[in-house]
Structures are given as C-alpha cells and as structure tokens.
Amino acid sequence: MMLAVTxxxxxxxxxxxxxxxxxxxxxxxxAGAFGGMGSQTVFGPRGTATVLSKATTxxxxxxxxTSLTLVIxxxxxxxxxxxxxxxxxxxxxxxxxxxxxQPKK
Numbered sequence: 001m002m003l004a005v006t007x008x009x010x011x012x013x014x015x016x017x018x019x020x021x022x023x024x025x026x027x028x029x030x031a032g033a034f035g036g037m038g039s040q041t042v043f044g045p046r047g048t049a050t051v052l053s054k055a056t057t058x059x060x061x062x063x064x065x066t067s068l069t070l071v072i073x074x075x076x077x078x079x080x081x082x083x084x085x086x087x088x089x090x091x092x093x094x095x096x097x098x099x100x101x102q103p104k105k
Contacts (some may be wrong), residue, residue: 002073009066016059023052 002070002077005066005069005073009063009070012059012062012066016056016063019052019055019059023050023056
C-alpha cells in the first residue's frame, strides 16, 4: 500500500513541476520586463483561469493529500513509539580505551 502511494506521490510531484514550468508569468510581455503593467488594475492583469492553472490547483491538492497519507502510513508502520532522543539515551555509552602503559618510541 505504501509503495503504491509513494509511486503516485512521485508521479503527482513530477506532473506538478511540469505544469508550473509550462505556465507563463503574469507580466510575461515586453512591458513587464521594464516594469510596466499591461492593465490599469492595482494588482496587475488577471485573466480567466486556464487549463494549466486548474491543473496546478488539482495537482497541488493531490500532492498535499498524498503527503498526508504517506505520513499517516509511516506512523502506523513504525513499531516503536520512541523518539530519537529516547533511543540515544537507551544505547550504551562507548567505553574508553585503557592505556597500555608502554611508552611509544
């Protein structure tokens, strides 16, 4: 089950990366390069939601769901409920090496 969710998570992640990189910025025209805005609106031009922006929204939602699912599955699979600090305290400390008493030449 966890392997299937992991594979799905990786596929969604790659899809999300591709979809975001395919989108053009809000000021992608020549005027945007010099600081000019193509419209008189306060926050810049805002067009209708394109297919790529809708795909980004869906992929981001699926990415979050699969991330939470992987965390829940990982917590349920773990047999110990100890933290790393507790495990470190339980391990035996290293014993120092006793000197041999022979001087080195």
